[in-house]
Amino acid sequence: MPELRREPVSGRWVIIATERAARPTDFQTNHHQPVKNSFCPFCEGNEDKTPPEIMAYRGNGSKADSSGWRVRVVPNKFPALRTEGEQNIHGEGIYEMMNGIGVHEVIIESPKHVVSLTELGNGNVEDVLRSYRDRLIEIKKDKRFVYGLLFKNVGVAAGASLEHTHSQLIATPIVPQLVENEMERAEAFFNNSSKCIFCDMIQQEIAVGKRIVTSTEKFISFTPFASRFPFETWILPKKHETHFENLQKFEIDELANVLKNTLAKLESALDFPPYNFIIHSTPFNIQKSEYFHWHIEIIPRLTNIAGFEWGTGFYINPMPPEEAAEILRKK
Amino acid sequence: MPELRREPVSGRWVIIATERAARPTDFQTNHHQPVKNSFCPFCEGNEDKTPPEIMAYRGNGSKADSSGWRVRVVPNKFPALRTEGEQNIHGEGIYEMMNGIGVHEVIIESPKHVVSLTELGNGNVEDVLRSYRDRLIEIKKDKRFVYGLLFKNVGVAAGASLEHTHSQLIATPIVPQLVENEMERAEAFFNNSSKCIFCDMIQQEIAVGKRIVTSTEKFISFTPFASRFPFETWILPKKHETHFENLQKFEIDELANVLKNTLAKLESALDFPPYNFIIHSTPFNIQKSEYFHWHIEIIPRLTNIAGFEWGTGFYINPMPPEEAAEILRKK
Numbered sequence: 001m002p003e004l005r006r007e008p009v010s011g012r013w014v015i016i017a018t019e020r021a022a023r024p025t026d027f028q029t030n031h032h033q034p035v036k037n038s039f040c041p042f043c044e045g046n047e048d049k050t051p052p053e054i055m056a057y058r059g060n061g062s063k064a065d066s067s068g069w070r071v072r073v074v075p076n077k078f079p080a081l082r083t084e085g086e087q088n089i090h091g092e093g094i095y096e097m098m099n100g101i102g103v104h105e106v107i108i109e110s111p112k113h114v115v116s117l118t119e120l121g122n123g124n125v126e127d128v129l130r131s132y133r134d135r136l137i138e139i140k141k142d143k144r145f146v147y148g149l150l151f152k153n154v155g156v157a158a159g160a161s162l163e164h165t166h167s168q169l170i171a172t173p174i175v176p177q178l179v180e181n182e183m184e185r186a187e188a189f190f191n192n193s194s195k196c197i198f199c200d201m202i203q204q205e206i207a208v209g210k211r212i213v214t215s216t217e218k219f220i221s222f223t224p225f226a227s228r229f230p231f232e233t234w235i236l237p238k239k240h241e242t243h244f245e246n247l248q249k250f251e252i253d254e255l256a257n258v259l260k261n262t263l264a265k266l267e268s269a270l271d272f273p274p275y276n277f278i279i280h281s282t283p284f285n286i287q288k289s290e291y292f293h294w295h296i297e298i299i300p301r302l303t304n305i306a307g308f309e310w311g312t313g314f315y316i317n318p319m320p321p322e323e324a325a326e327i328l329r330k331k
Numbered sequence: 332m333p334e335l336r337r338e339p340v341s342g343r344w345v346i347i348a349t350e351r352a353a354r355p356t357d358f359q360t361n362h363h364q365p366v367k368n369s370f371c372p373f374c375e376g377n378e379d380k381t382p383p384e385i386m387a388y389r390g391n392g393s394k395a396d397s398s399g400w401r402v403r404v405v406p407n408k409f410p411a412l413r414t415e416g417e418q419n420i421h422g423e424g425i426y427e428m429m430n431g432i433g434v435h436e437v438i439i440e441s442p443k444h445v446v447s448l449t450e451l452g453n454g455n456v457e458d459v460l461r462s463y464r465d466r467l468i469e470i471k472k473d474k475r476f477v478y479g480l481l482f483k484n485v486g487v488a489a490g491a492s493l494e495h496t497h498s499q500l501i502a503t504p505i506v507p508q509l510v511e512n513e514m515e516r517a518e519a520f521f522n523n524s525s526k527c528i529f530c531d532m533i534q535q536e537i538a539v540g541k542r543i544v545t546s547t548e549k550f551i552s553f554t555p556f557a558s559r560f561p562f563e564t565w566i567l568p569k570k571h572e573t574h575f576e577n578l579q580k581f582e583i584d585e586l587a588n589v590l591k592n593t594l595a596k597l598e599s600a601l602d603f604p605p606y607n608f609i610i611h612s613t614p615f616n617i618q619k620s621e622y623f624h625w626h627i628e629i630i631p632r633l634t635n636i637a638g639f640e641w642g643t644g645f646y647i648n649p650m651p652p653e654e655a656a657e658i659l660r661k662k
Contacts, residue, residue: 001413002431004505011508015411015431080346080639080647082332093535094528095556100333100346151638159637168638174335176643177342197425204424225426278642299641306490307482307499308411310630311609312507316411 007226009182014226017318024269027302042164044111050074057127071127072108079104087173103139103171107131115163118264125256135169136245140284145171147283155274158301175283183292190291196240198293211321213328219258223321230319233262235296242289244281265331273300338557340513345557348649355600358633373495375442381405388458402458403439410435418504434470434502438462446494449595456587466500467576471615476502478614486605489632506614514623521622529624530571542652544659550589554652561650566627573620575612596662604631
């Protein structure tokens, strides 16, 4: 009998096919096949092929938009939103719209043509996470924007157009619906129980153990109880932390290790799958929050979204998260 | 400047790239390429290759699970949910789950190996819609199920595993989250305005005209103001109708015509794109509803869903619906 499971934070229902579980080798389509491009605008030496850099971690004496950097942040050449202008909310009868203002940046994670974050040295991964934090702190100062989403697309099937390892940051003038939904449900849980729903979940995952992928002093990664996708994996700080951008240096170092390790396990189990990861953090305009806890969601893109999912918001997952975690723990 | 638009029923935000609009020829990937399979279990003569039929429209004297049918409904051989058993809601600490009971049926739309609904004669399309209605009426009698989603996946990129033209029906023991969300927002709109939000939208679309694809006496198809995807198209009855299964014969005939015509326009403009369509109707356990209005959502699958969409619930649509409608009207 398949099982219907509800993800407590989002309220999403997932159908877990507990009977005929898939094996990692069942997901052979759309794998991320590293192919060297003939020309890559993200490689060191090609700095003039991107818009001028916003920020970079550089060696002493090296100049902006020249070589000598470790991590480099540039505006997206084809931005989804534009930085100039005001929000200007207006209506048209029943409809509501506003100007598409926002920020759309690309974090180039290495000067070398490397196609996975897991190929980077630990210090380099720490630099990447530090750049995430630094950009959020900077963008937060612009009061037009209330949210900043950090995300990563790896592989064509996951929406990547360039293979050189990179992440993106999009800041928006409104809190995204999915985040708002998670916040509302987490707040309702807090109002009922005086507890953070994420802290509760972490406690239960540690007690049960069967969905844990890695656990360190400060961080845990596990396959969520109601995973939408095979091998979906979340990373959370064990302590109640609201904003990603409040991360301290020693926490960044440990997170870099957990992130790289978790991704390496996925790559090993699934032969370099296409994947997305996204970071959900508390909106900029909420200073303190007792109920929202930042987290990273890693989504391997192995299955197709079809009519049933589009029509219901249900997901069908042929891989029970308990089995996925067991496979990942061994990698 | 891109435009942020909000879909009034779901509350979804969409980024419409009004500046650099795409052209239909920009979407060249993943097109639905009809390929004849060597063996097709849905073709007439192969009735023993599917589970025994639940219902079929047949010529006089022809027997169940033999040839002589026009439309045939069979259980899905690999069902997402199982018909036997009880709901049995239970918890595990913070988590909630239940048995995966439900109905999962396949509507085989033609005895011939045809790969698009648009290749069927009008009478045949009417039979398909009539089978949708008849199955909903039948399944509704089982009080364990509160919702039935009719949907269609066309092309591998849209999740189809067989090309022979078919639709699916999944009935669930709970109202899907997306439908519940639409119902809640529609109810709130009704409580504020004493009007059905869909009726209001239809009125505005007719007045404005620029997003209409087809309009007949009883039905309208248009590209929604906040289309998530290029060429997304909705079909609605102009009169306030709550349940798809309440359709009368003369309405079915007209809807068959509008559906076939709208799909033919999409196939002509986009060279047989992969697509999904889904039907949202009022849940079985709500007899009357002044605020919810059934509708068909057709989603061509031309663009990729990536980290930003997964993290926010926003969609980026490079094709303004006004331009899409203009292209479709001319086809």
